[in-house]
Amino acid sequence: MxxxxxxxxxxxxxxxxxxxxxxxxxxxxxxxxxxxxxxxxxxxxxxxxxxxxxxxxxxxxxxxxxxxxxxxxxxxYVGPWLPEPLLTAPDVADDVELADSVSxxxxxxxxxxxxxxxxxxxxxxxxxxxxxxxxxxxxxxxxxxxxxxxxxxxxxxxxRPLGVVSAAETRGAFDAFQRAIETGDLQSLLDLLAPDVVFLGDGGGIKQAALTPVVGAGSVAHVLGRIAATASLQQAQVNGYPALMLRLDGEIDTVMAVRIDNGHITGLYVVRNPEKLSHMRRETTLRR
The missing domain is CATH 1.20.140.160 (PhyR, sigma-like (SL) domain)
Structure with missing residues:
Protein backbone atom coordinates (compact mmCIF):
# COMPACT_ATOMS: atom_id res chain seq x y z
CA MET A 1 0.00 0.00 0.00
CA TYR A 77 -27.53 23.97 -19.38
CA VAL A 78 -29.05 27.44 -18.86
CA GLY A 79 -27.05 30.13 -20.69
CA PRO A 80 -23.39 29.91 -21.74
CA TRP A 81 -21.36 27.08 -20.20
CA LEU A 82 -17.89 27.99 -18.91
CA PRO A 83 -15.21 25.77 -17.38
CA GLU A 84 -14.94 25.71 -13.61
CA PRO A 85 -12.30 28.32 -12.67
CA LEU A 86 -9.11 26.84 -11.26
CA LEU A 87 -6.85 28.70 -8.84
CA THR A 88 -3.32 28.19 -10.18
CA ALA A 89 0.10 28.74 -8.66
CA PRO A 90 2.59 31.30 -10.06
CA ASP A 91 4.76 28.53 -11.50
CA VAL A 92 1.91 27.60 -13.85
CA ALA A 93 1.91 31.15 -15.24
CA ASP A 94 5.69 30.90 -15.74
CA ASP A 95 5.12 27.90 -18.04
CA VAL A 96 3.45 29.81 -20.87
CA GLU A 97 2.35 26.74 -22.83
CA LEU A 98 0.85 25.02 -19.77
CA ALA A 99 -0.91 28.25 -18.76
CA ASP A 100 -2.40 28.56 -22.24
CA SER A 101 -3.58 24.94 -22.19
CA VAL A 102 -5.66 25.50 -19.02
CA SER A 103 -6.86 28.97 -19.99
CA ARG A 160 -7.85 28.58 -30.85
CA PRO A 161 -6.95 32.18 -29.92
CA LEU A 162 -4.42 33.84 -32.18
CA GLY A 163 -1.40 33.24 -29.99
CA VAL A 164 -0.05 32.19 -26.62
CA VAL A 165 -0.33 35.06 -24.16
CA SER A 166 2.33 35.73 -21.55
CA ALA A 167 0.92 36.69 -18.15
CA ALA A 168 3.85 39.07 -17.61
CA GLU A 169 3.08 40.91 -20.84
CA THR A 170 -0.55 41.41 -19.83
CA ARG A 171 0.08 42.66 -16.29
CA GLY A 172 0.00 46.37 -17.14
CA ALA A 173 -3.24 46.13 -19.10
CA PHE A 174 -4.80 43.98 -16.40
CA ASP A 175 -3.94 46.42 -13.62
CA ALA A 176 -5.36 49.28 -15.70
CA PHE A 177 -8.50 47.23 -16.28
CA GLN A 178 -9.04 46.73 -12.55
CA ARG A 179 -8.51 50.45 -11.84
CA ALA A 180 -10.99 51.42 -14.56
CA ILE A 181 -13.66 49.13 -13.08
CA GLU A 182 -13.07 50.27 -9.49
CA THR A 183 -13.15 53.97 -10.37
CA GLY A 184 -15.98 53.69 -12.87
CA ASP A 185 -13.77 55.26 -15.57
CA LEU A 186 -15.83 54.41 -18.65
CA GLN A 187 -13.41 55.96 -21.14
CA SER A 188 -10.47 53.98 -19.78
CA LEU A 189 -12.55 50.83 -20.01
CA LEU A 190 -13.45 51.56 -23.62
CA ASP A 191 -9.78 52.20 -24.41
CA LEU A 192 -8.80 48.81 -22.96
CA LEU A 193 -11.57 46.73 -24.52
CA ALA A 194 -11.06 45.44 -28.05
CA PRO A 195 -13.84 46.55 -30.43
CA ASP A 196 -15.01 42.94 -30.82
CA VAL A 197 -14.50 41.89 -27.17
CA VAL A 198 -16.75 39.03 -26.05
CA PHE A 199 -18.25 38.74 -22.56
CA LEU A 200 -19.51 35.29 -21.50
CA GLY A 201 -21.43 34.93 -18.24
CA ASP A 202 -22.16 31.60 -16.55
CA GLY A 203 -24.81 31.67 -13.86
CA GLY A 204 -26.06 28.16 -14.56
CA GLY A 205 -29.65 29.29 -14.08
CA ILE A 206 -28.86 29.84 -10.38
CA LYS A 207 -27.32 33.33 -10.38
CA GLN A 208 -28.19 36.21 -12.69
CA ALA A 209 -26.00 36.27 -15.80
CA ALA A 210 -26.34 37.18 -19.46
CA LEU A 211 -28.01 34.28 -21.26
CA THR A 212 -26.23 35.09 -24.51
CA PRO A 213 -22.74 36.41 -25.25
CA VAL A 214 -22.31 40.19 -24.96
CA VAL A 215 -20.24 41.50 -27.86
CA GLY A 216 -18.65 44.90 -28.47
CA ALA A 217 -16.73 47.37 -26.29
CA GLY A 218 -19.70 49.63 -25.53
CA SER A 219 -22.04 46.83 -24.48
CA VAL A 220 -19.39 45.05 -22.41
CA ALA A 221 -18.35 48.27 -20.65
CA HIS A 222 -21.98 48.82 -19.67
CA VAL A 223 -22.21 45.33 -18.13
CA LEU A 224 -18.91 45.75 -16.28
CA GLY A 225 -20.12 49.02 -14.77
CA ARG A 226 -23.08 47.22 -13.21
CA ILE A 227 -20.95 44.38 -11.82
CA ALA A 228 -18.30 46.55 -10.21
CA ALA A 229 -20.82 48.66 -8.30
CA THR A 230 -21.90 45.68 -6.18
CA ALA A 231 -18.70 44.01 -4.97
CA SER A 232 -15.07 44.39 -3.89
CA LEU A 233 -12.41 43.17 -6.32
CA GLN A 234 -9.42 40.99 -5.54
CA GLN A 235 -6.73 39.80 -7.94
CA ALA A 236 -6.01 36.08 -8.28
CA GLN A 237 -4.15 33.71 -10.56
CA VAL A 238 -6.88 31.70 -12.29
CA ASN A 239 -6.33 29.20 -15.11
CA GLY A 240 -2.79 30.43 -15.57
CA TYR A 241 -3.56 34.14 -15.95
CA PRO A 242 -4.52 37.17 -13.85
CA ALA A 243 -8.20 37.27 -12.94
CA LEU A 244 -10.55 39.14 -10.63
CA MET A 245 -12.54 37.65 -7.78
CA LEU A 246 -15.60 39.63 -6.76
CA ARG A 247 -16.55 39.18 -3.13
CA LEU A 248 -19.87 39.88 -1.43
CA ASP A 249 -19.85 39.83 2.37
CA GLY A 250 -16.42 38.20 2.22
CA GLU A 251 -17.55 35.28 0.04
CA ILE A 252 -16.51 34.74 -3.59
CA ASP A 253 -19.54 35.65 -5.68
CA THR A 254 -17.96 35.90 -9.15
CA VAL A 255 -14.70 34.98 -10.84
CA MET A 256 -13.76 36.99 -13.93
CA ALA A 257 -11.03 35.53 -16.11
CA VAL A 258 -9.56 37.88 -18.70
CA ARG A 259 -8.05 37.30 -22.13
CA ILE A 260 -5.66 40.04 -23.26
CA ASP A 261 -4.13 40.20 -26.74
CA ASN A 262 -1.71 42.95 -27.77
CA GLY A 263 -2.67 45.10 -24.78
CA HIS A 264 -6.43 44.90 -25.37
CA ILE A 265 -9.02 42.76 -23.63
CA THR A 266 -10.54 40.37 -26.15
CA GLY A 267 -12.40 37.97 -23.86
CA LEU A 268 -14.07 38.06 -20.45
CA TYR A 269 -15.17 34.78 -18.87
CA VAL A 270 -17.39 35.42 -15.87
CA VAL A 271 -18.42 32.51 -13.66
CA ARG A 272 -21.21 33.08 -11.10
CA ASN A 273 -22.66 29.58 -10.82
CA PRO A 274 -22.10 28.77 -7.10
CA GLU A 275 -21.58 25.09 -7.89
CA LYS A 276 -18.55 26.02 -10.01
CA LEU A 277 -17.07 28.28 -7.32
CA SER A 278 -17.04 25.82 -4.41
CA HIS A 279 -13.56 24.52 -5.30
CA MET A 280 -12.21 28.10 -5.55
CA ARG A 281 -13.75 28.97 -2.19
CA ARG A 282 -12.08 26.00 -0.51
CA GLU A 283 -8.71 26.73 -2.14
CA THR A 284 -8.70 30.43 -1.21
CA THR A 285 -9.62 29.54 2.38
CA LEU A 286 -6.76 27.04 2.60
CA ARG A 287 -4.23 29.53 1.19
CA ARG A 288 -5.07 32.36 3.57
Whole structure:
Protein backbone atom coordinates (compact mmCIF):
# COMPACT_ATOMS: atom_id res chain seq x y z
CA MET A 1 0.00 0.00 0.00
CA UNK A 2 2.87 2.37 0.84
CA UNK A 3 4.46 1.89 -2.59
CA UNK A 4 1.09 2.42 -4.31
CA UNK A 5 0.54 5.61 -2.32
CA UNK A 6 4.00 6.96 -3.12
CA UNK A 7 3.51 6.36 -6.84
CA UNK A 8 0.07 7.96 -6.84
CA UNK A 9 1.23 11.04 -4.92
CA UNK A 10 4.27 11.41 -7.20
CA UNK A 11 2.03 11.67 -10.28
CA UNK A 12 -1.05 13.28 -8.72
CA UNK A 13 -0.51 16.76 -10.19
CA UNK A 14 -0.12 15.31 -13.69
CA UNK A 15 -3.24 13.16 -13.31
CA UNK A 16 -5.32 16.05 -11.97
CA UNK A 17 -4.29 18.34 -14.82
CA UNK A 18 -5.09 15.69 -17.43
CA UNK A 19 -8.54 15.14 -15.90
CA UNK A 20 -9.20 18.88 -15.57
CA UNK A 21 -8.22 19.64 -19.15
CA UNK A 22 -10.47 16.84 -20.36
CA UNK A 23 -13.44 17.84 -18.20
CA UNK A 24 -13.14 21.58 -17.55
CA UNK A 25 -14.18 20.93 -13.95
CA UNK A 26 -11.95 20.77 -10.88
CA UNK A 27 -14.66 19.01 -8.88
CA UNK A 28 -15.07 16.31 -11.53
CA UNK A 29 -11.30 16.01 -11.88
CA UNK A 30 -11.05 15.33 -8.14
CA UNK A 31 -13.75 12.65 -8.47
CA UNK A 32 -11.80 11.06 -11.33
CA UNK A 33 -8.66 10.98 -9.17
CA UNK A 34 -10.62 9.28 -6.40
CA UNK A 35 -11.85 6.66 -8.85
CA UNK A 36 -8.32 6.26 -10.19
CA UNK A 37 -6.98 5.68 -6.68
CA UNK A 38 -9.60 3.05 -5.91
CA UNK A 39 -8.59 1.11 -9.03
CA UNK A 40 -4.88 1.70 -8.50
CA UNK A 41 -4.77 0.14 -5.01
CA UNK A 42 -6.27 -3.04 -6.45
CA UNK A 43 -3.47 -3.48 -8.99
CA UNK A 44 -0.58 -5.91 -8.52
CA UNK A 45 2.31 -3.45 -8.89
CA UNK A 46 4.76 -6.24 -9.66
CA UNK A 47 3.00 -6.66 -13.02
CA UNK A 48 3.29 -2.95 -13.95
CA UNK A 49 6.34 -1.94 -15.98
CA UNK A 50 5.51 1.78 -16.19
CA UNK A 51 3.50 3.06 -13.23
CA UNK A 52 3.09 6.57 -14.66
CA UNK A 53 1.70 5.24 -17.94
CA UNK A 54 -0.67 2.91 -16.12
CA UNK A 55 -1.99 5.71 -13.89
CA UNK A 56 -2.47 7.97 -16.93
CA UNK A 57 -4.39 5.15 -18.60
CA UNK A 58 -6.75 4.70 -15.63
CA UNK A 59 -7.29 8.46 -15.28
CA UNK A 60 -7.95 8.95 -18.99
CA UNK A 61 -10.49 6.14 -19.14
CA UNK A 62 -12.33 7.42 -16.07
CA UNK A 63 -12.31 10.97 -17.44
CA UNK A 64 -13.65 9.80 -20.80
CA UNK A 65 -16.56 8.02 -19.11
CA UNK A 66 -17.38 11.13 -17.08
CA UNK A 67 -16.93 13.45 -20.07
CA UNK A 68 -19.60 11.64 -22.07
CA UNK A 69 -22.03 12.05 -19.15
CA UNK A 70 -21.18 15.74 -18.76
CA UNK A 71 -21.77 16.42 -22.45
CA UNK A 72 -25.34 15.19 -22.08
CA UNK A 73 -25.90 17.47 -19.08
CA UNK A 74 -24.56 20.50 -20.94
CA UNK A 75 -27.24 20.13 -23.59
CA UNK A 76 -29.82 21.42 -21.06
CA TYR A 77 -27.53 23.97 -19.38
CA VAL A 78 -29.05 27.44 -18.86
CA GLY A 79 -27.05 30.13 -20.69
CA PRO A 80 -23.39 29.91 -21.74
CA TRP A 81 -21.36 27.08 -20.20
CA LEU A 82 -17.89 27.99 -18.91
CA PRO A 83 -15.21 25.77 -17.38
CA GLU A 84 -14.94 25.71 -13.61
CA PRO A 85 -12.30 28.32 -12.67
CA LEU A 86 -9.11 26.84 -11.26
CA LEU A 87 -6.85 28.70 -8.84
CA THR A 88 -3.32 28.19 -10.18
CA ALA A 89 0.10 28.74 -8.66
CA PRO A 90 2.59 31.30 -10.06
CA ASP A 91 4.76 28.53 -11.50
CA VAL A 92 1.91 27.60 -13.85
CA ALA A 93 1.91 31.15 -15.24
CA ASP A 94 5.69 30.90 -15.74
CA ASP A 95 5.12 27.90 -18.04
CA VAL A 96 3.45 29.81 -20.87
CA GLU A 97 2.35 26.74 -22.83
CA LEU A 98 0.85 25.02 -19.77
CA ALA A 99 -0.91 28.25 -18.76
CA ASP A 100 -2.40 28.56 -22.24
CA SER A 101 -3.58 24.94 -22.19
CA VAL A 102 -5.66 25.50 -19.02
CA SER A 103 -6.86 28.97 -19.99
CA UNK A 104 -10.60 29.57 -20.30
CA UNK A 105 -10.20 30.35 -24.00
CA UNK A 106 -8.42 27.04 -24.74
CA UNK A 107 -10.77 24.95 -22.59
CA UNK A 108 -13.70 26.36 -24.56
CA UNK A 109 -11.98 25.31 -27.77
CA UNK A 110 -11.44 21.82 -26.35
CA UNK A 111 -15.19 21.65 -25.67
CA UNK A 112 -15.73 21.53 -29.44
CA UNK A 113 -13.79 18.27 -29.75
CA UNK A 114 -15.31 14.81 -29.47
CA UNK A 115 -14.36 13.03 -26.21
CA UNK A 116 -11.67 10.76 -27.67
CA UNK A 117 -10.25 13.63 -29.75
CA UNK A 118 -10.03 15.75 -26.62
CA UNK A 119 -8.24 13.03 -24.70
CA UNK A 120 -5.74 12.44 -27.50
CA UNK A 121 -5.11 16.17 -27.98
CA UNK A 122 -4.49 16.76 -24.27
CA UNK A 123 -2.19 13.75 -23.88
CA UNK A 124 -0.22 14.44 -27.06
CA UNK A 125 -0.13 18.21 -27.50
CA UNK A 126 -0.08 19.28 -23.85
CA UNK A 127 1.85 16.46 -22.17
CA UNK A 128 3.77 15.10 -25.18
CA UNK A 129 2.95 11.46 -24.50
CA UNK A 130 4.01 8.88 -27.08
CA UNK A 131 1.38 7.50 -29.44
CA UNK A 132 1.80 3.99 -28.02
CA UNK A 133 1.13 5.26 -24.50
CA UNK A 134 -1.95 7.20 -25.63
CA UNK A 135 -3.23 4.18 -27.56
CA UNK A 136 -3.40 2.17 -24.34
CA UNK A 137 -5.29 4.95 -22.59
CA UNK A 138 -8.00 5.40 -25.24
CA UNK A 139 -8.25 1.78 -26.47
CA UNK A 140 -7.15 2.60 -30.02
CA UNK A 141 -4.25 1.45 -32.17
CA UNK A 142 -1.21 3.77 -32.41
CA UNK A 143 -2.04 4.34 -36.09
CA UNK A 144 -5.59 5.38 -35.20
CA UNK A 145 -4.28 7.67 -32.46
CA UNK A 146 -2.00 9.41 -34.98
CA UNK A 147 -4.99 10.10 -37.24
CA UNK A 148 -7.10 11.34 -34.32
CA UNK A 149 -4.26 13.58 -33.14
CA UNK A 150 -3.86 15.07 -36.61
CA UNK A 151 -7.61 15.73 -36.89
CA UNK A 152 -7.83 17.23 -33.39
CA UNK A 153 -4.75 19.41 -33.96
CA UNK A 154 -6.24 20.86 -37.14
CA UNK A 155 -9.60 21.42 -35.43
CA UNK A 156 -8.01 23.27 -32.51
CA UNK A 157 -5.68 25.31 -34.75
CA UNK A 158 -8.69 26.64 -36.66
CA UNK A 159 -10.46 27.77 -33.48
CA ARG A 160 -7.85 28.58 -30.85
CA PRO A 161 -6.95 32.18 -29.92
CA LEU A 162 -4.42 33.84 -32.18
CA GLY A 163 -1.40 33.24 -29.99
CA VAL A 164 -0.05 32.19 -26.62
CA VAL A 165 -0.33 35.06 -24.16
CA SER A 166 2.33 35.73 -21.55
CA ALA A 167 0.92 36.69 -18.15
CA ALA A 168 3.85 39.07 -17.61
CA GLU A 169 3.08 40.91 -20.84
CA THR A 170 -0.55 41.41 -19.83
CA ARG A 171 0.08 42.66 -16.29
CA GLY A 172 0.00 46.37 -17.14
CA ALA A 173 -3.24 46.13 -19.10
CA PHE A 174 -4.80 43.98 -16.40
CA ASP A 175 -3.94 46.42 -13.62
CA ALA A 176 -5.36 49.28 -15.70
CA PHE A 177 -8.50 47.23 -16.28
CA GLN A 178 -9.04 46.73 -12.55
CA ARG A 179 -8.51 50.45 -11.84
CA ALA A 180 -10.99 51.42 -14.56
CA ILE A 181 -13.66 49.13 -13.08
CA GLU A 182 -13.07 50.27 -9.49
CA THR A 183 -13.15 53.97 -10.37
CA GLY A 184 -15.98 53.69 -12.87
CA ASP A 185 -13.77 55.26 -15.57
CA LEU A 186 -15.83 54.41 -18.65
CA GLN A 187 -13.41 55.96 -21.14
CA SER A 188 -10.47 53.98 -19.78
CA LEU A 189 -12.55 50.83 -20.01
CA LEU A 190 -13.45 51.56 -23.62
CA ASP A 191 -9.78 52.20 -24.41
CA LEU A 192 -8.80 48.81 -22.96
CA LEU A 193 -11.57 46.73 -24.52
CA ALA A 194 -11.06 45.44 -28.05
CA PRO A 195 -13.84 46.55 -30.43
CA ASP A 196 -15.01 42.94 -30.82
CA VAL A 197 -14.50 41.89 -27.17
CA VAL A 198 -16.75 39.03 -26.05
CA PHE A 199 -18.25 38.74 -22.56
CA LEU A 200 -19.51 35.29 -21.50
CA GLY A 201 -21.43 34.93 -18.24
CA ASP A 202 -22.16 31.60 -16.55
CA GLY A 203 -24.81 31.67 -13.86
CA GLY A 204 -26.06 28.16 -14.56
CA GLY A 205 -29.65 29.29 -14.08
CA ILE A 206 -28.86 29.84 -10.38
CA LYS A 207 -27.32 33.33 -10.38
CA GLN A 208 -28.19 36.21 -12.69
CA ALA A 209 -26.00 36.27 -15.80
CA ALA A 210 -26.34 37.18 -19.46
CA LEU A 211 -28.01 34.28 -21.26
CA THR A 212 -26.23 35.09 -24.51
CA PRO A 213 -22.74 36.41 -25.25
CA VAL A 214 -22.31 40.19 -24.96
CA VAL A 215 -20.24 41.50 -27.86
CA GLY A 216 -18.65 44.90 -28.47
CA ALA A 217 -16.73 47.37 -26.29
CA GLY A 218 -19.70 49.63 -25.53
CA SER A 219 -22.04 46.83 -24.48
CA VAL A 220 -19.39 45.05 -22.41
CA ALA A 221 -18.35 48.27 -20.65
CA HIS A 222 -21.98 48.82 -19.67
CA VAL A 223 -22.21 45.33 -18.13
CA LEU A 224 -18.91 45.75 -16.28
CA GLY A 225 -20.12 49.02 -14.77
CA ARG A 226 -23.08 47.22 -13.21
CA ILE A 227 -20.95 44.38 -11.82
CA ALA A 228 -18.30 46.55 -10.21
CA ALA A 229 -20.82 48.66 -8.30
CA THR A 230 -21.90 45.68 -6.18
CA ALA A 231 -18.70 44.01 -4.97
CA SER A 232 -15.07 44.39 -3.89
CA LEU A 233 -12.41 43.17 -6.32
CA GLN A 234 -9.42 40.99 -5.54
CA GLN A 235 -6.73 39.80 -7.94
CA ALA A 236 -6.01 36.08 -8.28
CA GLN A 237 -4.15 33.71 -10.56
CA VAL A 238 -6.88 31.70 -12.29
CA ASN A 239 -6.33 29.20 -15.11
CA GLY A 240 -2.79 30.43 -15.57
CA TYR A 241 -3.56 34.14 -15.95
CA PRO A 242 -4.52 37.17 -13.85
CA ALA A 243 -8.20 37.27 -12.94
CA LEU A 244 -10.55 39.14 -10.63
CA MET A 245 -12.54 37.65 -7.78
CA LEU A 246 -15.60 39.63 -6.76
CA ARG A 247 -16.55 39.18 -3.13
CA LEU A 248 -19.87 39.88 -1.43
CA ASP A 249 -19.85 39.83 2.37
CA GLY A 250 -16.42 38.20 2.22
CA GLU A 251 -17.55 35.28 0.04
CA ILE A 252 -16.51 34.74 -3.59
CA ASP A 253 -19.54 35.65 -5.68
CA THR A 254 -17.96 35.90 -9.15
CA VAL A 255 -14.70 34.98 -10.84
CA MET A 256 -13.76 36.99 -13.93
CA ALA A 257 -11.03 35.53 -16.11
CA VAL A 258 -9.56 37.88 -18.70
CA ARG A 259 -8.05 37.30 -22.13
CA ILE A 260 -5.66 40.04 -23.26
CA ASP A 261 -4.13 40.20 -26.74
CA ASN A 262 -1.71 42.95 -27.77
CA GLY A 263 -2.67 45.10 -24.78
CA HIS A 264 -6.43 44.90 -25.37
CA ILE A 265 -9.02 42.76 -23.63
CA THR A 266 -10.54 40.37 -26.15
CA GLY A 267 -12.40 37.97 -23.86
CA LEU A 268 -14.07 38.06 -20.45
CA TYR A 269 -15.17 34.78 -18.87
CA VAL A 270 -17.39 35.42 -15.87
CA VAL A 271 -18.42 32.51 -13.66
CA ARG A 272 -21.21 33.08 -11.10
CA ASN A 273 -22.66 29.58 -10.82
CA PRO A 274 -22.10 28.77 -7.10
CA GLU A 275 -21.58 25.09 -7.89
CA LYS A 276 -18.55 26.02 -10.01
CA LEU A 277 -17.07 28.28 -7.32
CA SER A 278 -17.04 25.82 -4.41
CA HIS A 279 -13.56 24.52 -5.30
CA MET A 280 -12.21 28.10 -5.55
CA ARG A 281 -13.75 28.97 -2.19
CA ARG A 282 -12.08 26.00 -0.51
CA GLU A 283 -8.71 26.73 -2.14
CA THR A 284 -8.70 30.43 -1.21
CA THR A 285 -9.62 29.54 2.38
CA LEU A 286 -6.76 27.04 2.60
CA ARG A 287 -4.23 29.53 1.19
CA ARG A 288 -5.07 32.36 3.57
Missing amino acids: ETATEAFVAHRDLLFTIAYEMLGSAADAEDVLQETWLRWVGVDLDTIQNQRAYLVQITTRQALTRLRTLRRRKES MAMLLVLETLKPTERAVFVLREVFDLEYDEIAGAVDKSPAAVRQIAHRARAHVAAR
